[in-house]
Amino acid sequence: MPLAQQPSSVPVVVDEGKCIADKGCTVCVDVCPLDVLRISDATGKAFMKYDECWYCMPCEADCPTGAVTVNIPFLLR
Amino acid sequence: MDEITEGTSQVDCDILVIGGGTAGPMAAYRAKKKNPNAKVILLEKANVKRSGAISMGMDGLNNAVIPGHSTPEQYVKEITVANDGIVDQAAVYKYAQNCYEIIQELDGFGIRFQKDENGDFDVKKVHHIGTYVLPMPNGDTVKKALYRQLKRARLLISNRYMATRLLTGKDGRIAGAIAVNTRNAEFLVVRAKAVILCMGAAGRLGLPTSGYLFGTYENAANSGDGYAMAYHAGAGLANLECFQINPLIKDYNGPACAYVAGPFGGYTANNEGMRFIECDYWSGQMMQEFYNELQSGKGPVFLKLNHLADETIGEIETILHEVERPTRGRFQVNRNNDYRHGMIEMHISEIGFCSGHSASGVYVDDNACTTVQGLYAAGDMASVPHNYMLGAFTNGAVAGEHAIDYVNEVDFADIDEDFIAAEKERVLAPTKRDDGIPPNQVEYKTRRLVNDYLQPPKVTRKMQLAQDRFAETRAVMENEMVARNAHELMRSLEVSSILDCADMAAFASLFRTESRWGLYHNRADFPERDNENWFCHSILSKDDAGQMTIKKKDVDPYIIPIEDEEKDAYDKQRIKAQA
Ligand SMILES: Cc1cc2nc3c(=O)[nH]c(=O)nc-3n(C[C@H](O)[C@H](O)[C@H](O)COP(=O)(O)OP(=O)(O)OC[C@H]3O[C@@H](n4cnc5c(N)ncnc54)[C@H](O)[C@@H]3O)c2cc1C
Ligand code: SF4
Ligand code: SF4
Numbered sequence: 014m015p016l017a018q019q020p021s022s023v024p025v026v027v028d029e030g031k032c033i034a035d036k037g038c039t040v041c042v043d044v045c046p047l048d049v050l051r052i053s054d055a056t057g058k059a060f061m062k063y064d065e066c067w068y069c070m071p072c073e074a075d076c077p078t079g080a081v082t083v084n085i086p087f088l089l090r
Numbered sequence: 091m092d093e094i095t096e097g098t099s100q101v102d103c104d105i106l107v108i109g110g111g112t113a114g115p116m117a118a119y120r121a122k123k124k125n126p127n128a129k130v131i132l133l134e135k136a137n138v139k140r141s142g143a144i145s146m147g148m149d150g151l152n153n154a155v156i157p158g159h160s161t162p163e164q165y166v167k168e169i170t171v172a173n174d175g176i177v178d179q180a181a182v183y184k185y186a187q188n189c190y191e192i193i194q195e196l197d198g199f200g201i202r203f204q205k206d207e208n209g210d211f212d213v214k215k216v217h218h219i220g221t222y223v224l225p226m227p228n229g230d231t232v233k234k235a236l237y238r239q240l241k242r243a244r245l246l247i248s249n250r251y252m253a254t255r256l257l258t259g260k261d262g263r264i265a266g267a268i269a270v271n272t273r274n275a276e277f278l279v280v281r282a283k284a285v286i287l288c289m290g291a292a293g294r295l296g297l298p299t300s301g302y303l304f305g306t307y308e309n310a311a312n313s314g315d316g317y318a319m320a321y322h323a324g325a326g327l328a329n330l331e332c333f334q335i336n337p338l339i340k341d342y343n344g345p346a347c348a349y350v351a352g353p354f355g356g357y358t359a360n361n362e363g364m365r366f367i368e369c370d371y372w373s374g375q376m377m378q379e380f381y382n383e384l385q386s387g388k389g390p391v392f393l394k395l396n397h398l399a400d401e402t403i404g405e406i407e408t409i410l411h412e413v414e415r416p417t418r419g420r421f422q423v424n425r426n427n428d429y430r431h432g433m434i435e436m437h438i439s440e441i442g443f444c445s446g447h448s449a450s451g452v453y454v455d456d457n458a459c460t461t462v463q464g465l466y467a468a469g470d471m472a473s474v475p476h477n478y479m480l481g482a483f484t485n486g487a488v489a490g491e492h493a494i495d496y497v498n499e500v501d502f503a504d505i506d507e508d509f510i511a512a513e514k515e516r517v518l519a520p521t522k523r524d525d526g527i528p529p530n531q532v533e534y535k536t537r538r539l540v541n542d543y544l545q546p547p548k549v550t551r552k553m554q555l556a557q558d559r560f561a562e563t564r565a566v567m568e569n570e571m572v573a574r575n576a577h578e579l580m581r582s583l584e585v586s587s588i589l590d591c592a593d594m595a596a597f598a599s600l601f602r603t604e605s606r607w608g609l610y611h612n613r614a615d616f617p618e619r620d621n622e623n624w625f626c627h628s629i630l631s632k633d634d635a636g637q638m639t640i641k642k643k644d645v646d647p648y649i650i651p652i653e654d655e656e657k658d659a660y661d662k663q664r665i666k667a668q669a
Contacts, residue, residue: 016528046136046145046311048272051091063577067310068417071140085421089300089341
């Protein structure tokens with residue numbers, strides 16, 4: 014059976030103006046316990062690739078520029 | 091990242107510690123400290139810097155046995171009674187005797203514990219009998235402080251490797267483990283003389299009511315891999331029918347938390363704002379009363395703080411919103427909840443296995459040894475009941491210090507190349523298909539079935555139906571599951587652990603034909619506790635033919651005797667005036 018893509022609104026938002034992934038930072042990607050963040054090939058900035066978040070916040074707490082905001086996933090808001 | 095690259099590397103070490111959350115770092119650290127020449131590897135699915143239940147920190151120690159406040163003997167008694175008597179006391183006693191030294195070590199790492207004006211530890215009473223709860227005003231530093239020590243001790247850390255199976259030699263001894271990189275699917279074969287399992291609870295077993303797969307009480311990286319691996323290696327697992335179920339904020343997966351709020355005067359209340367339980371300590375009996383109230387006309391259940399003084403509420407708010415689960419505050423803001431006005435709606439968590447809070451774990455003795463020679467377990471996944479964070483640290487230390495002596499006496503067990511080849515094939519199977527069912531759907535279905543059929547009150551026929559549905563789901567998992575990259579491969583391997591745990595949960599629950607541990611093993615068709623036949627552990631394992639089997643094991647003779655009138659201290663949880 015073919016796979017469909019289902020849209021889902023992800024809880025973690027990265028402020029691309031503040032993110033310095035293009036200068037080599039990968040801190041949020043490194044610390045995430047669920048391994049759901051990546052650096053986008055298209056923008057060179059961090060983003061939430063997989064909607065599998067425990068909303069624990071190391072990504073936000075450890076980001077050197079304050080670019081990350083962790084929101085509560087819609088399903089339990 | 092995430093592309094699948096096939097490849098295998100192999101390393102040898104004296105001790106392999108799997109899981110770098112709480113127990114694991116301490117096990118590795120203490121082993122290395124005792125023998126700095128030993129090669130100790132700490133393997134972690136995530137990143138040790140921020141992994142495990144304590145990823146962001148902890149609100150406090152739930153079970154600190156501190157001289158002047160409580161005694162090891164009293165603690166052993168309390169845990170024995172809270173666990174309906176099914177306790178091998180030696181391991182609990184050892185914990186109780188050793189944990190103060192661990193607190194001092196943690197204090198030395200720079201993790202501060204609350205002290206009163208005289209400089210004494212400011213321990214609070216939450217349990218029924220004794221006083222053991224010690225707040226951690228800078229609990230947010232715990233993981234960082236620990237990590238600093240690991241770096242200083244020059245421990246070898248392998249992040250982003252998910253262990254999938256243990257290796258055993260022909261003689262049954264432990265020989266090492268296989269792991270797969272979660273970002274490129276490369277294999278790592280580790281030969282080790284001893285392996286210490288510290289992979290946390292089986293937290294992704296039940297489905298949270300929100301329906302969000304990762305909205306679990308436990309750190310969602312803890313998918314029960316440790317339980318599944320121990321099972322497949324032939325180790326015994328104790329009392330898996332004694333589920334973990336916790337009281338949580340409705341929809342949010344964190345505790346509210348009565349351990350924090352209780353000492354300040356907060357309490358669990360019904361819709362009339364009335365107290366209905368005697369003691370907020372998380373026992374099965376307490377959870378049963380919680381559940382009863384939820385189901386009744388006086389439900390749902392709330393945490394009540396709005397009778398407290400403004401500054402007291404402020405203090406509670408600071409702890410709850412900044413330390414262990416900081417998104418708690420954001421959740422409350424979204425809901426427009428202010429602790430000063432309304433009460434906080436509570437609910438019960440999904441089911442899981444966990445000895446940290448309950449008593450379901452890989453069987454260990456008082457040296458943290460499992461039933462497989464050279465294999466140790468500590469923390470939430472090991473059978474020492476009601477361990478919590480300090481138990482993970484303390485028993486991790488016990489495991490590390492015992493294992494480091496053990497490895498002096500043994501050589502590597504032989505490893506079975508055929509087994510490794512078969513395991514690689516099993517792991518990679520979902521990547522060889524280009525069509526099929528994705529892991530998230532297999533997981534969702536498994537966990538939905540867990541909720542439908544295994545959540546207490548447990549019913550025999552329902553659990554048998556669950557076994558049929560699990561078998562069908564397993565066939566799909568083995569033959570149709572598809573993973574398109576290394577990340578999905580990790581999820582597909584987690585599904586396999588989740589399904590193993592679901593099968594074990596049904597099997598163990600069907601075995602014990604009585605009710606025990608309050609809600610944790612409430613069997614609707616066997617409602618009474620039956621001490622005559624069931625005052626024993628259940629030990630589940632895999633037999634030589636590869637089938638699941640289970641047997642009774644006597645409770646070891648008590649070291650600390652329990653008087654008859656003390657035995658039911660935890661049975662009377664409901665406040666009398668209400669009953
Ligand atoms: C939300 C919450 C609040 C809590 N509050 C308190 C409290 O206030 N006080 C208290 O005393 N206790 C508290 N506890 C309990 C306490 O945190 C745990 O009992 C303790 O931290 C468990 O330690 P552990 O080492 O067993 O597991 P964890 O710390 O969870 O570590 C398990 C590690 O294993 C890794 N892992 C899992 N599978 C694999 C695999 N296949 N391969 C490699 N690595 C793997 C995980 O990534 C994780 O890092 C709380 C727990 C939670 C979840
Ligand atoms: S940590 Fe912050 S700056 Fe670094 S990659 Fe992530 S979002 Fe960008
Ligand atoms: S909140 Fe936690 S799980 Fe979610 S992206 Fe950040 S670090 Fe990862």
